[in-house]
Amino acid sequence: xxxxxxxxxxxxxxxxxxxxxxxxxxxxxxxxxxxxxxxxxxxxxxxxxxxxxxxxxxxxxxxxxxxxxxxxxxxxxxxxxxxxxxxxxxxxxxxxxxxxxxxxxxxxxxxxxxxxxxxxxxxxxxxxxxxxxxxxxxxxxxxxxxxxxxxxxxxxxxxxxxxxxxxxxxxxxxxxxxxxxxxxxxxxxxxxxxxxxxxxxxxxxxxxxxxxxxxxxxxxxxxxxxxxxxxxxxxxxxxxxxxxxxxxxxxxxxxxxxxxxxxxxxxxxxxxxxxxxxxxxxxxxxxxxxxxxxxxxxxxxxxxxxxxxxxxxxxxxxxxxxxxxxxxxx
Amino acid sequence: xxxxxxxxxxxxxxxxxxxxxxxxxxxxxxxxxxxxxxxxxxxxxxxxxxxxxxxxxxxxxxxxxxxxxxxxxxxxxxxxxxxxxxxxxxxxxxxxxxxxxxxxxxxxxxxxxxxxxxxxxxxxxxxxxxxxxxxxxxxxxxxxxxxxxxxxxxxxxxxxxxxxxxxxxxxxxxxxxxxxxxxxxxxxxxxxxxxxxxxxxxxxxxxxxxxxxxxxxxxxxxxxxxxxxxxxxxxxxxxxxxxxxxxxxxxxxxxxxxxxxxxxxxxxxxxxxxxxxxxxxxxxxxxxxxxxxxxxxxxxxxxxxxxxxxxxxxxxxxxxxxxxxxxxxx
Numbered sequence: 001x002x003x004x005x006x007x008x009x010x011x012x013x014x015x016x017x018x019x020x021x022x023x024x025x026x027x028x029x030x031x032x033x034x035x036x037x038x039x040x041x042x043x044x045x046x047x048x049x050x051x052x053x054x055x056x057x058x059x060x061x062x063x064x065x066x067x068x069x070x071x072x073x074x075x076x077x078x079x080x081x082x083x084x085x086x087x088x089x090x091x092x093x094x095x096x097x098x099x100x101x102x103x104x105x106x107x108x109x110x111x112x113x114x115x116x117x118x119x120x121x122x123x124x125x126x127x128x129x130x131x132x133x134x135x136x137x138x139x140x141x142x143x144x145x146x147x148x149x150x151x152x153x154x155x156x157x158x159x160x161x162x163x164x165x166x167x168x169x170x171x172x173x174x175x176x177x178x179x180x181x182x183x184x185x186x187x188x189x190x191x192x193x194x195x196x197x198x199x200x201x202x203x204x205x206x207x208x209x210x211x212x213x214x215x216x217x218x219x220x221x222x223x224x225x226x227x228x229x230x231x232x233x234x235x236x237x238x239x240x241x242x243x244x245x246x247x248x249x250x251x252x253x254x255x256x257x258x259x260x261x262x263x264x265x266x267x268x269x270x271x272x273x274x275x276x277x278x279x280x281x282x283x284x285x286x287x288x289x290x291x292x293x294x295x296x297x298x299x300x301x302x303x304x305x306x307x308x309x310x311x312x313x314x315x316x317x318x319x320x321x322x323x324x325x326x327x328x329x330x
Numbered sequence: 331x332x333x334x335x336x337x338x339x340x341x342x343x344x345x346x347x348x349x350x351x352x353x354x355x356x357x358x359x360x361x362x363x364x365x366x367x368x369x370x371x372x373x374x375x376x377x378x379x380x381x382x383x384x385x386x387x388x389x390x391x392x393x394x395x396x397x398x399x400x401x402x403x404x405x406x407x408x409x410x411x412x413x414x415x416x417x418x419x420x421x422x423x424x425x426x427x428x429x430x431x432x433x434x435x436x437x438x439x440x441x442x443x444x445x446x447x448x449x450x451x452x453x454x455x456x457x458x459x460x461x462x463x464x465x466x467x468x469x470x471x472x473x474x475x476x477x478x479x480x481x482x483x484x485x486x487x488x489x490x491x492x493x494x495x496x497x498x499x500x501x502x503x504x505x506x507x508x509x510x511x512x513x514x515x516x517x518x519x520x521x522x523x524x525x526x527x528x529x530x531x532x533x534x535x536x537x538x539x540x541x542x543x544x545x546x547x548x549x550x551x552x553x554x555x556x557x558x559x560x561x562x563x564x565x566x567x568x569x570x571x572x573x574x575x576x577x578x579x580x581x582x583x584x585x586x587x588x589x590x591x592x593x594x595x596x597x598x599x600x601x602x603x604x605x606x607x608x609x610x611x612x613x614x615x616x617x618x619x620x621x622x623x624x625x626x627x628x629x630x631x632x633x634x635x636x637x638x639x640x641x642x643x644x645x646x647x648x649x650x651x652x653x654x655x656x657x658x659x660x
Contacts, residue, residue, distance in 0.1 A: 022352040026376060043606045046356060105603060269643070273435060276373045276639030278606040309606030313599070317647030 002149040002244075004195040007156035007188065010057040014157055017089075018053050021045050023165035023303075028274050033290065035297030036171060040162045043279050043309030047109065049235075050158050050185060050307050051075075051082030051145075057154030058143055059086045067092045071143050072135040074098070074127040076234050077106025078282075078308050079145040084113035095140070097131045103234060103280075103312045146184030147242035156188025162303055163196045172197055173303040175295065177286035180204035180213045180256065182238040183245030185307060190252035201254045203295065205285040207231040207264070213241050213249060214256025222246050232261040232315075235282030235308060257295070259288040265319045267291050268311075272320060281315075283308035332479040332574075334525040337486035337518065340387040344487055347419075348383050351375050353495035353633075358604050363620065365627030366501060370492045373609050373639030377439065379565075380488050380515060380637050381405075381412030381475075387484030388473055389416045397422045401473050402465040404428070404457040406564050407436025408612075408638050409475040414443035425470070427461045433564060433610075433642045476514030477572035486518025492633055493526045502527055503633040505625065507616035510534035510543050510586065511566040513575030515637060520582035531584045533625065535615040537561040537594070543571045543579060544586025552576050562591040562645075565612030565638060587625070589618040595649045597621050598641075602650060611645075613638035 021041045029037035042050040059071060070093035073083040080096040087094035094115040098107060099122040111117055118134065120127055135142040144151060159176075166173055176193055180186040186204045193200050204213050209229040216223045224240040231237065241249065259267075264281050267288035271277045279287070286304040289295060295302065351371045359367035372380040389401060400423035403413040410426040417424035424445040428437060429452040441447055448464065450457055465472040474481060489506075496503055506523055510516040516534045523530050534543050539559040546553045554570040561567060571579065589597075594611050597618035601607045609617070616634040619625060625632065 019354075019356060022374070024349075024374065026349060044352070044354065048606055272608055272643065272646070276378055276608040278602055278608060313602065313650035316602070317650040320643035320647040 006153040010153040033297035038303040047081040048310040049078035051078040054151035054154030055082035056086040058150040070140040073143040074131040080110040084115035146182030156192040159189035159192030174300040181236040187245040187248035207233040211258040233282040263288040280311035336483040340483040363627035368633040377411040378640040379408035381408040384481035384484030385412035386416040388480040400470040403473040404461040410440040414445035476512030485515040486522040489519035489522030504630040512568040517575040517578035537563040541588040563612040593618040610641035
């Protein structure tokens with residue numbers, strides 16, 4: 001299983017490979033919330049999201065025969081780019097199963113990294129089955145996007161860095177808000193953070209309609225999302241909490257929050273205006289929850305993981321032009 | 331006069347006040363150019379540009395009577411926000427003379443920081459005369475945007491940090507590209523960088539039609555821009571090199587480069603797509619020069635100062651939608 005030592009080992013493996021992304025402090029969020037807000041900018045990570053951490057940690061542990069046989073992954077785009085980048089650097093053939101309607105920036109980014117892309121119809125086909133067939137046919141290793149100890153440990157290095165960098169500012173987060181889909185990032189960061197700061201509270205944030213983790217934490221068992229739901233957050237559409245990740249989340253999280261598409265759009269426009277950052281819908285949910293007043297920040301040190309920045313120009317420019325976005329947003 | 335010791339003193343004054351902005355390495359620019367490209371992200375500085383460094387360094391040196399009498403500045407918007415933020419923190423009344431057609435984000439940002447704003451018509455009125463009258467009437471201190479030793483020294487701290495942070499990566503820039511208008515940033519950074527790395531080459535980058543520094547360096551004397559010119563780079567429209575800054579630039583720069591509005595738009599869209607950063611037109615000129623192949627980067631370590639990120643949503647969304655921007659840009 002994955003534990004703190006596994007995250008420390010992942011950090012050693014990633015040293016000099018992934019970016020120690022900035023932890024931004026002293027933003028207008030402090031005045032706005034009455035708290036001290038820290039933003040861990042994984043949107044500035046290589047490939048534009050945290051996903052390369054877990055992917056590299058997993059692929060670097062393959063033996064020479066496994067590397068030659070290649071890897072297969074399925075992903076809406078961020079895990080795809082993470083696996084593709086790690087595979088290219090480690091000289092491993094990679095095939096990625098991606099939805100045909102994934103953001104163009106994610107499809108193009110994965111292709112530019114040299115991966116072989118197989119697209120599928122998100123509404124009628126089972127990506128996991130397609131990926132497993134491809135892997136079986138080629139003898140390749142399937143690289144899950146969250147339910148894997150090496151993936152969880154790799155994503156957990158975000159938490160290690162966050163606590164370290166906060167410490168360099170003389171701060172320790174009282175509360176951490178984390179985007180959550182399958183739970184790889186949330187469980188890894190929760191493990192790292194609680195090991196270093198046992199009193200720290202952690203909450204996951206999900207898109208409304210895809211708040212399976214929030215509901216599962218309340219129910220005490222893994223619940224799936226209702227089929228047919230829609231969300232702007234293309235990166236956060238996993239059907240249910242992972243088998244490995246959920247027990248960790250149950251043990252380590254205080255609970256879950258959900259944000260609407262409008263709150264996500266508002267947060268993206270706010271980040272454009274006040275932080276000068278491009279954040280994708282799924283990457284901005286923690287900030288959206290804070291801006292929507294979903295947590296009590298006053299007097300506390302609150303860390304947000306900004307998990308990705310891969311958003312298409314068309315969507316981004318549309319939300320900047322909407323009445324609630326851009327110029328009007330406070 | 332301003333020298334390296336003045337920049338070191340400014341750095342001590344700014345410690346714990348301004349942000350040590352990230353130095354981004356390992357971006358797709360390395361593969362694209364064949365060099366090692368480092369980006370110093372002053373777009374992530376407090377107030378969204380480097381200008382708070384010089385403003386704080388200047389205002390912090392006012393005596394109590396001067397502080398009570400207040401400060402006056404004129405600026406298209408970044409110096410305005412820098413002065414307003416420093417004045418608010420130091421409890422100094424601030425009046426800023428700004429063009430009526432300055433970007434909304436800069437007008438609103440300056441107002442939100444509590445400054446008193448006086449607007450003028452950029453085409454028919456003399457902002458310097460207006461500011462001098464206001465300052466004389468109130469006994470206030472005029473805070474120039476570049477031609478002042480304390481301002482130059484403050485902006486020079488960007489260079490100190492850049493060289494330090496490159497050193498932490500085991501690198502030393504061979505070449506630094508700097509946005510230039512009045513020359514405060516360029517002369518300060520050149521002073522700091524050449525003191526630490528005497529062999530480093532520095533070039534300033536200006537908008538086409540506002541390349542007074544480039545032409546002045548060639549001519550060996552201060553030349554003004556032709557009146558009536560237009561540029562997307564609202565932050566880089568100073569009429570001529572400064573009296574204090576130009577002799578420094580003459581001594582320290584290798585020369586100047588100019589970029590077109592189209593090259594600026596392309597670089598902004600590229601940064602959106604590949605760096606997940608919001609960069610304003612005047613802040614992106616160094617990157618634009620690199621992307622346009624204006625310098626030889628192959629085999630060299632090239633540092634770019636990304637000097638600001640204050641751009642209106644309307645302009646940004648328009649350029650993302652243009653055929654050359656967003657999806658199509660490589």
